[in-house]
Amino acid sequence: MAIDRFLQYLQYEKRSAPATRDRYAQSLRGFEEHLRRHFPEVEIAEVDAFHVRSWLLALLEAGKSPSTVQTELSALRSLFRFLRRRGLMAHDPLRKVIPPKKGKRLPAMVDAARLEQLFSLVEFEDDFTGWRDRLLLELLYGLGLRRGELLALTLESVDFGTAQLRVFGKRAKERVLPLGPNLQRSLRRYLDLRRQTFPSSPHPHLLLTDRGAPLNPSFVQRKVRHYLGLVTSQQKRSPHVLRHSFATHLLDHGADLNAVKELLGHASLAATQIYLHNSVARLQEVYRRAHPKAREP
Numbered sequence: 001m002a003i004d005r006f007l008q009y010l011q012y013e014k015r016s017a018p019a020t021r022d023r024y025a026q027s028l029r030g031f032e033e034h035l036r037r038h039f040p041e042v043e044i045a046e047v048d049a050f051h052v053r054s055w056l057l058a059l060l061e062a063g064k065s066p067s068t069v070q071t072e073l074s075a076l077r078s079l080f081r082f083l084r085r086r087g088l089m090a091h092d093p094l095r096k097v098i099p100p101k102k103g104k105r106l107p108a109m110v111d112a113a114r115l116e117q118l119f120s121l122v123e124f125e126d127d128f129t130g131w132r133d134r135l136l137l138e139l140l141y142g143l144g145l146r147r148g149e150l151l152a153l154t155l156e157s158v159d160f161g162t163a164q165l166r167v168f169g170k171r172a173k174e175r176v177l178p179l180g181p182n183l184q185r186s187l188r189r190y191l192d193l194r195r196q197t198f199p200s201s202p203h204p205h206l207l208l209t210d211r212g213a214p215l216n217p218s219f220v221q222r223k224v225r226h227y228l229g230l231v232t233s234q235q236k237r238s239p240h241v242l243r244h245s246f247a248t249h250l251l252d253h254g255a256d257l258n259a260v261k262e263l264l265g266h267a268s269l270a271a272t273q274i275y276l277h278n279s280v281a282r283l284q285e286v287y288r289r290a291h292p293k294a295r296e297p
Contacts, residue, residue, distance in 0.1 A: 027075035066100035107244035144246035
């Protein structure tokens with residue numbers, strides 16, 4: 001019951017993204033199942049640090065990485081905070097819980113030269129499918145959109161008069177992004193083919209499948225993985241890799257950190273600074289390889 005109320009709060013009051021709600025639900029149901037199996041007499045509101053540590057240990061023994069365990073713990077932390085604010089829990093079970101440490105990893109990204117090859121050398125068919133696929137990639141990399149933001153785009157999101165795109169990010173926060181000449185060209189060509197291919201489409205969504213249905217997350221994932229596989233052999237090939245690449249390449253070329261923050265739709269500068277570390281790390285690697293003073297004697 002407590003978890004159900006929390007998930008309803010995420011959906012109707014906090015207006016969290018469906019992917020966020022699903023991730024939280026999966027984590028919390030896992031914790032609930034752990035309680036049911038090992039501590040059947042304990043209700044959620046009665047949980048203490050011992051029960052949480054037991055669950056964390058079970059996750060680690062099951063082969064979960066410290067990073068994954070911290071993500072699971074984050075869902076639990078949000079649930080407990082919600083229950084305390086509603087007067088349904090009198091204590092904080094996590095106050096005496098120390099999460100497992102994780103190593104700091106820089107975001108995965110693709111070199112600018114390889115992405116340039118994707119858009120200049122890879123041949124996209126001059127039909128609805130080809131232009132849809134190209135536009136999908138250009139929106140993710142050219143504007144740094146999240147996958148969920150891409151899926152939520154509608155025909156009304158595009159304003160050619162002001163050369164802008166309206167995007168709704170996390171918690172339905174709106175931001176307006178500039179449309180450059182190349183992206184406008186791709187949008188116009190795609191929209192012409194969309195009207196020709198599906199003249200009576202009832203869907204307001206900007207991007208459609210070959211059958212005229214709105215895109216789904218797995219469709220976008222497959223497309224990105226396929227096309228990135230044509231220009232790079234790296235294992236991580238996802239929509240978020242294109243977002244990481246967008247931010248890192250902007251900073252590589254001297255973009256202001258605050259400007260990148262606004263383009264990405266981050267709530268705080270701290271979330272954007274990880275890309276600055278990525279950019280600096282790349283510069284250090286270039287220096288190490290190319291500068292004579294950086295070489296071993």
